Every structure is written in C-alpha cells, then in structure tokens.
Ligand code: ADP
C-alpha cells in the first residue's frame with residue numbers, strides 16, 4: 457500500500473481533526489502518500505481531495521468540527537455513486553481509505569470494500585456513542601462534558617429560583633449522552649429511548665419531593681425518548697410545577713475535544729494506519745474495549761446487537777431516589 461485517503465462523514469464530532477492528524481502523520485512516517493477527501497463520500501464522488509503533509513494537520517489537535525468538512529451523501533448509497541467514488545480512487549492510485557464517522561459511514565465503507573475491493577478502516581466518530589462493538593466513540597466524552605457544563609450553570613439558577621428544569625440532549629436512538637451527563641450532573645430523572653418511563657410516576661415523585669422540602673429538580677431527556685413539550689405540559693399539569701426547558705441542540709456537537717477524546721483519536725488514528733498497511737488485513741472497524749485499541753472486521757462490527765449499559769442505568773435509579 458503506497459497511497460491512502462482519509463475522510464470524515466456523517467455528523468461531525470470533536471476529535472475528528474485529532475484522528476485525521478494522527479492518521480496522517482503515522483502514514484507519512486511509514487512513507488505513504490496521504491490524501492484528505494473533502495465532504496465525506498460526496499467529495500470522493502466529485503474528486504475533491506488534496507494531498508496532506510505534516511504541516512497540513514498542524515494546529516488541529518485542539519479544534520472541534522472537521523477541517524475536511526463533512527456531508528451526508530444519498531448518491532453514495534447507490535452502486536452507481538460508489539462506482540464514481542471508486543473511479544476517483546483509481547485515478548489517484550489510492551488503495552485504502554480511512555473513514556471517520558458513524559454507523560452510516562461505516563455501511564458506506566463496507567459497500568466500497570465489498571463491491572470494489574477497496575480496503576477501508578473505520579474510526580468511530582460520533583457524539584452518540586451508539587456503536588456497540590466499541591466502548592466509546594470519538595466525541596462522546598466532549599459532548600457529555602459540554603452538557604455537564606450547561607447543567608452546572610442551570611443548577612445555580614434552579615437552586616436560586618427553586619425550580620424544576622428539563623434539559624434536552626442529543627441521542628435519537630441511544631441515550632448514552634443523557635445517561636452519563638444525567639448521572640454526572642446529579643439529575644433526578646433521566647429519560648432515554650432504551651427505557652420506558654411513566655410520567656404519572658414522575659409527577660407524583662415531584663410532588664412528594666416538594667413535600668419533603670426539596671426545592672429543585674433536574675430532568676435530563678434524550679431527544680429520542682419523547683416530545684419535550686408534551687412531556688413538560690403533562691408534568692406541569694399533574695404536579696403543579698412550571699418546568700423550564702433548555703434545548704441544548706448543536707452546541708453539543710462542537711467544542712475543543714477533551715483530553716480523553718484527543719488521546720482516543722490519536723490511538724485510533726495510529727491503529728487505523730497500522731492495520732491498513734498490513735498485507736493480510738481486511739476492511740475493519742477500529743475501537744476500544746477495556747482500554748485496549750482493537751480492529752475487527754467491518755461486517756462483524758456492524759452486526760453487533762445494540763447494547764445498553766444496564767448497570768449504569770441501575771445506578772442512576774438508585775441515586776435519584
Ligand atoms: P453517520 O455516519 O454519522 O451514522 P449517516 O447515517 O448520515 O451518518 O451516514 C453518512 C453517510 O454514509 C450517508 O450520507 C451515506 O452517504 C453513507 N451511508 C449511510 N448508510 C449507508 C448504506 N446503508 N450504504 C451505503 N452508504 C451509506
């Protein structure tokens with residue numbers, strides 16, 4: 457393998473730049489030529505790529521977002537789109553591609569690998585932490601810390617005004633951001649898509665806690681767990697409270713990566729290159745399990761059943777009582 461390319465795809469995540477930096481510098485140290493593809497699969501189809509040198513990734517480790525840009529690309533889901541992407545790679549003599557993205561991007565990588573024989577390495581980059589084969593995805597730690605910082609501010613004003621607050625965080629199918637930020641932020645109620653919840657019970661519990669003299673309460677809601685306005689309307693009416701809503705939205709996706717994400721990104725970037733240059737390696741997903749960086753075949757990684765941290769959820773239930 458003499459030439460590789462790197463792209464970022466799907467939703468951006470803090471740490472993507474640090475991963476591209478690590479992969480670029482590792483590849484250069486092995487004597488490879490490295491290309492950065494702009495705007496994910498779309499850029500590959502359109503031939504938007506530039507050579508990366510050591511200096512191209514200077515001053516990148518601390519930056520959120522992705523300097524390569526990212527995009528969603530419906531055309532790449534088709535065989536015709538994948539063929540165009542492959543033709544770009546052929547024209548440049550590029551034999552391997554490193555993809556930093558979520559499960560959709562990984563599915564694209566698997567197609568490119570299965571249909572055109574391109575060796576692909578997937579680095580899990582998404583704030584959602586929704587790839588079951590790896591303990592953590594890039595950007596998750598930073599996003600949770602961003603939510604935590606917002607919760608800390610909220611707690612100050614909740615205490616002063618003796619209020620109930622609801623914070624809505626990202627996570628359509630995966631409640632990890634809500635679960636981790638909820639526990640670390642001392643939330644009384646954590647509402648996530650993986651677990652059913654009873655608004656009647658929550659309302660009763662709020663009434664009881666008021667009777668006990670508790671003056672403020674925090675609810676953390678994952679966006680995929682329910683409609684925030686309907687939930688708040690129901691509880692307000694049932695419990696006679698006036699919940700203040702904070703919708704954090706895309707602030708969770710930006711920001712300088714934490715130390716944990718920078719180190720993870722760096723380890724992932726190095727491993728992706730070490731795997732891609734092996735003669736006998738197959739297209740794989742890079743991940744971390746028990747603090748060990750792993751590479752497993754892409755199809756195996758994508759077939760992992762969705763997992764959920766029941767232990768942590770159990771802890772949240774104990775502590776919120
Ligand atoms: P993420 O990678 O964060 O999960 P998406 O699900 O939006 O984000 O996927 C990013 C891109 O990956 C899509 O715009 C599309 O180009 C490609 N992709 C997604 N799913 C598939 C699929 N099943 N087959 C081929 N390509 C896919």
Ligand code: F6P
Nearest residue numbers: 467558582583584626627628709
């Ligand atoms: O997958 C990352 C994520 O931030 C999800 O948590 C969120 O539901 C979604 O992307 C938002 O996507 P968009 O930026 O396209 O609105």
